[in-house]
Amino acid sequence: MAHHPYRCTCFIISSKMLRLLADETSDEHERCRLLDQAELSAHLRGQRSVATPTTAFGITATGEKRRTVYDANNKSKLPGKLVRGEGAKAGDDVAVNQAYDGAGMTYDFLLEVLKRNSIDGKGMRLDSTVHYQKNFNNAFWNGQQMVYGDGDGKLFLGFTGAIDVIAHELTHGLTQNAVPGGLVYEDQSGALNESISDVFGSMVKQWTLKQSSTEADWLIGAGIMGPTVGKALRSMADPGNKELTWSGDDQPKTMAGYIEDGDVHTNSGIPNHAFYAACIALKGNSWDKAGPIWYKSLSLLASGASFADMAKATIQSAELLYGADSKEQHAVHAAWKLVGVI
Amino acid sequence: MRMTLRCTGGFAGPAGAQTRTIDLGQLPHEQAEQMQQLVQACDFFALPEKLVKSEPKSWDFQYDLEVDEGGQAHTVRYHLDAVPDQLRALTEKINDEVDPD
Numbered sequence: 001m002a003h004h005p006y007r008c009t010c011f012i013i014s015s016k017m018l019r020l021l022a023d024e025t026s027d028e029h030e031r032c033r034l035l036d037q038a039e040l041s042a043h044l045r046g047q048r049s050v051a052t053p054t055t056a057f058g059i060t061a062t063g064e065k066r067r068t069v070y071d072a073n074n075k076s077k078l079p080g081k082l083v084r085g086e087g088a089k090a091g092d093d094v095a096v097n098q099a100y101d102g103a104g105m106t107y108d109f110l111l112e113v114l115k116r117n118s119i120d121g122k123g124m125r126l127d128s129t130v131h132y133q134k135n136f137n138n139a140f141w142n143g144q145q146m147v148y149g150d151g152d153g154k155l156f157l158g159f160t161g162a163i164d165v166i167a168h169e170l171t172h173g174l175t176q177n178a179v180p181g182g183l184v185y186e187d188q189s190g191a192l193n194e195s196i197s198d199v200f201g202s203m204v205k206q207w208t209l210k211q212s213s214t215e216a217d218w219l220i221g222a223g224i225m226g227p228t229v230g231k232a233l234r235s236m237a238d239p240g241n242k243e244l245t246w247s248g249d250d251q252p253k254t255m256a257g258y259i260e261d262g263d264v265h266t267n268s269g270i271p272n273h274a275f276y277a278a279c280i281a282l283k284g285n286s287w288d289k290a291g292p293i294w295y296k297s298l299s300l301l302a303s304g305a306s307f308a309d310m311a312k313a314t315i316q317s318a319e320l321l322y323g324a325d326s327k328e329q330h331a332v333h334a335a336w337k338l339v340g341v342i
Numbered sequence: 343m344r345m346t347l348r349c350t351g352g353f354a355g356p357a358g359a360q361t362r363t364i365d366l367g368q369l370p371h372e373q374a375e376q377m378q379q380l381v382q383a384c385d386f387f388a389l390p391e392k393l394v395k396s397e398p399k400s401w402d403f404q405y406d407l408e409v410d411e412g413g414q415a416h417t418v419r420y421h422l423d424a425v426p427d428q429l430r431a432l433t434e435k436i437n438d439e440v441d442p443d
Contacts, residue, residue: 076438135442137360140352142401152442156358165353172400185398193400194355221353233357248357265355303397 063123065111067103069096070129072147079145080129095160099128099148102166109167109204110174113287114295119173126170130160139165141172154226162224163208168201178295181303188306190264195271199294202236203286213279213286219244236276239269255307255340270339271307278314278335282328289328293317311336343367343378343411347436351403360442373439377432381409384428386416393420405433 065086071093072080083096090097103126110116118124127145136149139159146169148159159165175196176182183193198220206216221233230246238244239251251269252258259266275294279286297313305313314332322328336342343366350359366374386409395402398421407429408417422430 076434133437135360137358137442138352138354140401140403143399156354159353169353176399182399185400185402190398190400197400233354246357263356265357 063117065104065107065118066123066125067100067107068125068127069099070127071096072129072132074131074134074150076133078129078132078142078147079127080131093130095130095148095150095158098160099130099146099166102160102163103128103146103170105163105208106167106170106204109207109287113207113291116174119170120177124173139169141169143173143176146170151224155229156224157226159224162205162221164198164201164205164220164222165224166201167204168197168220171197171200174200175298178298179301179303179305180299183301183305184303185264187261187264188267189304191262191267192271192301192305192307192310194264194268195275196294196298198234198236198268198272199275199291203291206285207287212284213276213282216286218276234265234269234272236272239273253339270341271310274311274335274339274341276335277338278332281331281334289322290332293321293328293332296321307341311341343381343409345377345381345410345436346406346408347433347440348406349403349437351401362436362440363443364436364440377435380428380432380435381411384426384432386418386429387414389416389418389426389429391418393418393424395421395424407433 067084067086068082069084070078070080071083072078083093084091084100090100107118107126110118118126128148129145130148130150132147132149134150135152137152137156139146139148141147146166149156151158172193175193183189183196185193201220202216202218205211206213209216218237219232219235222231225231225233225246230242230249232245234249234251235241235244239253240249240257242249250259250266251272252267253269253273255270258270275286275290278290278293282289293314294317296317297310300313300316301309311333315329315336318326318329318332333342345364345366346361347364348359348361350356352358364377366378369377386407394404402421402423404419404421406417406419408415418425418429420429422433425433
């Protein structure tokens with residue numbers, strides 16, 4: 001755990017003083033720390049506007065892992081009350097601790113596996129708010145931070161309990177940054193947006209559990225649904241298999257089941273299954289080869305990309321990473337053919 | 343006046359869709375009056391059936407609000423960033439003050 005020399009004084013020194021100290025230091029690393037502390041201090045005092053170095057999202061870039069968790073106290077106002085900052089000890093609130101830990105695992109995955117510093121590549125801080133609204137059956141990335149509901153206790157039990165849910169939503173931020181212009185959230189580009197989040201969500205889960213592609217369950221949202229409702233929200237191994245997921249699972253597995261004007265969470269089953277098939281064919285761990293191929297393809301997409309565009313981009317990425325006519329490129333090609341995209 | 347607000351999006355998509363049903367006659371007078379004023383202020387019955395963004399982002403939740411009053415009913419599908427301020431305020435007020443069905 002990193003030592004934070006300013007933590008003990010951040011409640012005493014004013015935001016203004018911290019910003020003055022930041023202006024005076026010649027050490028960029030220290031400057032970022034001071035500015036970050038100034039912002040945290042400002043939040044505690046109910047201030048919202050603080051001049052800090054920002055990323056493309058308008059969020060503070062600290063250059064290192066920096067997680068902050070807030071509590072909305074069942075209201076809609078964001079970010080809510082600051083309850084845990086980077087390096088602070090775990091408290092009694094399970095959702096706070098899960099949001100903190102999940103953001104950390106996702107950050108670690110991006111850095112260690114993909115050599116990417118946070119979701120913007122520039123060390124963007126990862127803010128999360130828990131206990132959003134009453135009985136809120138959802139979690140979302142709002143363009144700047146993560147937001148988690150508690151669930152209604154019947155259909156959903158809460159959204160911080162599954163690492164793949166946390167990584168899924170943070171990946172929306174990654175996609176928005178890595179795909180030029182982001183992916184428009186409707187039709188096939190929207191389903192791709194969802195699929196990429198499922199792909200990285202599942203991969204972070206597998207990486208955390210050190211599971212190979214054949215050992216993984218490939219479920220999205222396992223454990224967050226009420227036991228009488230189902231076991232998970234989606235299956236990448238067998239999209240639409242209600243025995244593995246829940247009674248409302250309507251995901252198609254191949255283009256034969258593609259639903260025109262379908263919801264982005266529905267048609268995402270097709271590219272999800274392509275990723276699964278590529279991983280199984282390539283053996284080993286999902287993050288060894290297929291993961292980097294999918295990641296590299298993001299920069300080759302346009303905002304209105306279709307499934308065929310994604311197939312082309314991943315095949316091209318496989319060639320860039322492993323060579324033309326490589327077994328990796330053949331595996332990716334075969335995966336998209338299996339789901340009927342090419 | 344009766345209102346039904348359905349919201350879908352986020353991680354769960356349709357699986358996590360939530361509906362809030364409001365009968366203003368059952369609400370405290372002040373709260374009902376505030377909601378009714380917002381409906382009138384945004385001229386709800388004159389709004390088009392769709393007020394959606396041309397290039398929505400993953401964080402754009404889709405709302406469907408149906409308002410039924412005195413024999414007339416109207417439904418609008420929208421993204422929050424694409425609507426008049428009064429409809430946005432009404433949506434946030436319902437989300438904050440009314441529990442899901």
